[in-house]
Amino acid sequence: MQAWGMEASVRETGGPPAVVARVGSDPGKKTVLIYGHYDVQPPEPLEEWTTPPFEPRIADGKVYARGSADNKGQVLAHLLGTALELEERGELPVNVIYVVEGEEEVGSPRLEEFLTAHREEFACDVVAISDTGMVASGYPTLTYGLRGIAALELVVRGPSHDLHSGNFGGAVMNPATAVARLLASLHDADGRVAVEGFYDAIPPMEAWEREALAALPAGDAEIREMTGAPALFGEAGYSGMERIGARPTAEVNGMGGGYQGEGTKTVLPKSAFAKLTFRLVPHQDPQVILNLVETHLKKHLAPGVTLELTRGHSAAATVCDPKSGFGRAATRALELTFGKPPALVREGGSIPIVESFARILGAETLLLGLANPDCRAHSPNENFDLANLESGIRLHRALLQELARA
Amino acid sequence: MQAWGMEASVRETGGPPAVVARVGSDPGKKTVLIYGHYDVQPPEPLEEWTTPPFEPRIADGKVYARGSADNKGQVLAHLLGTALELEERGELPVNVIYVVEGEEEVGSPRLEEFLTAHREEFACDVVAISDTGMVASGYPTLTYGLRGIAALELVVRGPSHDLHSGNFGGAVMNPATAVARLLASLHDADGRVAVEGFYDAIPPMEAWEREALAALPAGDAEIREMTGAPALFGEAGYSGMERIGARPTAEVNGMGGGYQGEGTKTVLPKSAFAKLTFRLVPHQDPQVILNLVETHLKKHLAPGVTLELTRGHSAAATVCDPKSGFGRAATRALELTFGKPPALVREGGSIPIVESFARILGAETLLLGLANPDCRAHSPNENFDLANLESGIRLHRALLQELARA
Numbered sequence: 001m002q003a004w005g006m007e008a009s010v011r012e013t014g015g016p017p018a019v020v021a022r023v024g025s026d027p028g029k030k031t032v033l034i035y036g037h038y039d040v041q042p043p044e045p046l047e048e049w050t051t052p053p054f055e056p057r058i059a060d061g062k063v064y065a066r067g068s069a070d071n072k073g074q075v076l077a078h079l080l081g082t083a084l085e086l087e088e089r090g091e092l093p094v095n096v097i098y099v100v101e102g103e104e105e106v107g108s109p110r111l112e113e114f115l116t117a118h119r120e121e122f123a124c125d126v127v128a129i130s131d132t133g134m135v136a137s138g139y140p141t142l143t144y145g146l147r148g149i150a151a152l153e154l155v156v157r158g159p160s161h162d163l164h165s166g167n168f169g170g171a172v173m174n175p176a177t178a179v180a181r182l183l184a185s186l187h188d189a190d191g192r193v194a195v196e197g198f199y200d201a202i203p204p205m206e207a208w209e210r211e212a213l214a215a216l217p218a219g220d221a222e223i224r225e226m227t228g229a230p231a232l233f234g235e236a237g238y239s240g241m242e243r244i245g246a247r248p249t250a251e252v253n254g255m256g257g258g259y260q261g262e263g264t265k266t267v268l269p270k271s272a273f274a275k276l277t278f279r280l281v282p283h284q285d286p287q288v289i290l291n292l293v294e295t296h297l298k299k300h301l302a303p304g305v306t307l308e309l310t311r312g313h314s315a316a317a318t319v320c321d322p323k324s325g326f327g328r329a330a331t332r333a334l335e336l337t338f339g340k341p342p343a344l345v346r347e348g349g350s351i352p353i354v355e356s357f358a359r360i361l362g363a364e365t366l367l368l369g370l371a372n373p374d375c376r377a378h379s380p381n382e383n384f385d386l387a388n389l390e391s392g393i394r395l396h397r398a399l400l401q402e403l404a405r406a
Numbered sequence: 407m408q409a410w411g412m413e414a415s416v417r418e419t420g421g422p423p424a425v426v427a428r429v430g431s432d433p434g435k436k437t438v439l440i441y442g443h444y445d446v447q448p449p450e451p452l453e454e455w456t457t458p459p460f461e462p463r464i465a466d467g468k469v470y471a472r473g474s475a476d477n478k479g480q481v482l483a484h485l486l487g488t489a490l491e492l493e494e495r496g497e498l499p500v501n502v503i504y505v506v507e508g509e510e511e512v513g514s515p516r517l518e519e520f521l522t523a524h525r526e527e528f529a530c531d532v533v534a535i536s537d538t539g540m541v542a543s544g545y546p547t548l549t550y551g552l553r554g555i556a557a558l559e560l561v562v563r564g565p566s567h568d569l570h571s572g573n574f575g576g577a578v579m580n581p582a583t584a585v586a587r588l589l590a591s592l593h594d595a596d597g598r599v600a601v602e603g604f605y606d607a608i609p610p611m612e613a614w615e616r617e618a619l620a621a622l623p624a625g626d627a628e629i630r631e632m633t634g635a636p637a638l639f640g641e642a643g644y645s646g647m648e649r650i651g652a653r654p655t656a657e658v659n660g661m662g663g664g665y666q667g668e669g670t671k672t673v674l675p676k677s678a679f680a681k682l683t684f685r686l687v688p689h690q691d692p693q694v695i696l697n698l699v700e701t702h703l704k705k706h707l708a709p710g711v712t713l714e715l716t717r718g719h720s721a722a723a724t725v726c727d728p729k730s731g732f733g734r735a736a737t738r739a740l741e742l743t744f745g746k747p748p749a750l751v752r753e754g755g756s757i758p759i760v761e762s763f764a765r766i767l768g769a770e771t772l773l774l775g776l777a778n779p780d781c782r783a784h785s786p787n788e789n790f791d792l793a794n795l796e797s798g799i800r801l802h803r804a805l806l807q808e809l810a811r812a
Contacts, residue, residue: 042671048567106669133573147572151670160634161454164784165657166553166755167539169685170649171629173639176658176680180589187583223577228566228676233579233710243576251571252582253673258660259681263512264557264718265448266683267659267784270634274582275665277672279575304639312670349572378570378673 001098004083008098013110016102023082024095031095032403033124033363035353036075036131037104040067041378048380062383069375073384074130075100077370077392085397093404097124104131107149107313108353115360126326126403127357130392132347132369133377135218138387140338142330143367145245145319145346146354148280150290151312154182154297155273158305162258163268172268173304176257179272182307185300186250186276190236193250193278195296201283205246209346213241216343218373226373245346249279250293277312279348286314315352320364329406330366333398337391368395407504410489414504419516422508429488430501437501438809439530439769441759442481442537443510446473447784454786468789475781479790480536481506483776483798491803499810503528510537513555513719514759521766532732532809533763536798538753538775539783542623544793546744548736549773551651551725551752552760554686556696557718560588560703561679564711568664569674578674579710582663585678588713591706592656592682596642599656599684601702607689611652615752619647622749624779632779651752655685656699683718685754692720721758726770735812736772739804743797774801 001008001021008021043053043066051057053066132143158175188194223240234243257272259265301307334342354365370392376382407414407427414427449459449472457463459472538549564581594600629646640649663678665671740748760771776798782788
């Protein structure tokens with residue numbers, strides 16, 4: 001970044017440092033903050049990667065590596081766009097601030113304090129982030145809504161040590177069974193979350209939103225194809241895109257207990273656990289939801305075991321306005337770059353700091369995803385399409401021009 | 407064993423070899439076959455052992471090591487008894503054959519063929535095994551019933567790869583949730599196994615049996631103490647000893663799926679699994695039970711996922727007759743050794759080869775356990791009481807005398 005002419009530095013946050021860079025500070029120009037992150041999800045399971053996750057490999061026009069799509073490749077598109085613009089024109093049409101942090105995947109616990117502490121340095125008119133997905137490969141996409149998230153880990157404990165399942169089986173509650181009952185209790189047969197009050201705050205979807213989602217170039221067939229699942233399943237009464245973008249979920253991210261090696265071990269485990277995340281939609285408060293879930297879990301706990309609950313990170317859902325001045329500028333930049341108007345979508349993922357940018361910096365956030373639906377973010381063989389890298393560079397340049405005149 | 411004067415050899419079985427030894431082949435004497443095993447359960451979780459599982463440590467009058475109680479310590483008591491008897495008297499009152507195998511913990515898949523192939527060599531009048539538990543520490547115990555076992559592993563598969571739980575959560579069935587539902591479906595709220603037909607073959611318990619179990623020096627308070635569970639829980643209408651000895655179970659020995667490391671990984675796992683064993687009582691046929699369970703699991707499978715079932719080892723429950731000639735001889739030997747009559751119990755564990763000895767060699771089996779209830783067989787910090795080793799040596803010698811005159 002320094003070689004490209006940016007004022008770049010590594011900044012202490014109290015945790016993994018942030019990389020901050022600036023190009024220009026002309027008070028006569030608008031200022032655009034571009035956010036990204038360099039941290040990644042754990043690469044496990046390693047054996048499912050075709051090549052090692054941290055040795056990038058280019059094949060079929062894609063780069064395969066952990067973090068290629070989420071989020072380094074997308075950040076790189078912006079950086080290269082800035083670099084080219086500087087090389088060819090010597091200046092940018094707007095001031096640009098880059099903030100690339102290292103804790104997005106764990107809910108950005110220190111970024112809010114960092115932004116607050118440097119509120120004046122990061123003062124900006126608008127934030128742009130490329131950390132979302134396209135509705136189809138290479139299809140321009142403006143994400144105007146993101147789900148929130150609330151994480152909760154549960155541990156069920158029973159006997160003081162693993163027991164011989166013959167010598168004691170039948171006389172004590174099995175913690176693995178107790179965890180299974182809790183997880184099974186989270187949904188009804190129709191795929192609805194069965195936690196009392198879970199949906200209470202959510203208004204019905206607007207008709208125009210359902211129509212817009214139905215018109216997208218991705219439907220149930222595409223979702224099934226991308227996931228590779230034998231069949232889709234979800235909350236009754238909603239399409240796949242609605243279930244992902246506009247409806248909340250309760251998901252088991254991981255569970256375990258007892259013997260997991262080869263063959264049989266006739267043990268009755270002393271404990272078992274599950275890691276849960278709830279994806280939330282607008283009007284659901286993460287702490288209220290976790291309160292409801294904890295009440296539910298305590299109520300459904302089997303006898304003869306104890307329950308330990310630990311809350312993880314959380315963030316409310318966010319919705320931006322694609323009809324604002326900056327929203328329209330982003331729409332134009334996408335159309336200019338890709339040759340067609342962008343899909344307007346609500347996405348299932350969560351970027352907790354979008355809400356922080358609004359609150360601390362008073363800036364709205366434009367979500368301009370460059371990741372294909374099959375990029376396998378968070379999964380083995382994560383990849384980033386080099387065509388999207390190239391489009392992203394052009395999009396960045398068009399975006400700066402459009403934002404300058406917005 | 408050779409140094410003590412036994413004809414001992416390591417014998418091929420096609421798998422882990424068996425150790426076979428013989429003392430005497432006098433046709434005028436009875437022949438006693440003593441069975442044991444040198445294989446052990448996996449030592450995991452290693453971090454819960456106070457000292458390494460394969461470095462025996464003596465403390466508080468016990469030896470701590472994997473296999474100390476199950477089963478090497480108990481076999482050693484017999485061997486030392488034979489060695490002392492030979493040293494002090496020069497001969498044994500009966501012919502003795504030792505068969506110490508290496509696959510008991512995985513259901514002895516090759517022992518039956520080995521016994522059959524050497525049926526004449528192993529011809530005997532009675533079999534004695536010390537691989538069971540005492541009802542209380544140092545309390546003489548003759549086990550006249552053992553539960554059977556049937557093992558089944560299930561894998562539920564959904565998406566072709568782990569998915570981002572934000573980008574796809576809500577649109578596909580989560581395999582971890584699907585496994586949880588299957589496990590939760592195995593029992594009703596009263597602790598009964600909810601598999602249709604599971605109890606059909608089982609006659610009600612006899613009144614004398616319930617009275618005998620109630621009179622044992624171990625009740626619910628002792629079971630709770632030994633397990634360290636916050637409270638006992640099991641099939642409604644039965645005591646802890648009845649639930650363990652006389653009623654069948656469905657237990658989760660292990661389950662897993664998704665991310666199990668520290669912190670959060672927002673993944674929707676592509677698969678999840680569980681390892682189950684069912685402890686069976688007399689009149690339950692293991693294959694019939696597995697058929698019923700498989701039907702149950704297929705019926706309760708969630709939509710949008712597939713189910714893969716793999717059967718493991720199995721064995722029917724066995725009941726011996728403590729009132730037979732050899733049964734009375736064993737009872738006398740126990741009373742002589744410990745100074746009080748033995749408890750007669752049905753135990754929750756399974757020793758699959760007891761049924762094989764009856765069928766192939768036509769011999770009944772005496773189960774003379776030397777392991778304390780808190781020996782932690784199959785668990786970290788497994789231990790064997792040195793007082794029981796000493797008692798076991800004396801018991802072996804008394805047993806040979808009593809069997810000789812039975």
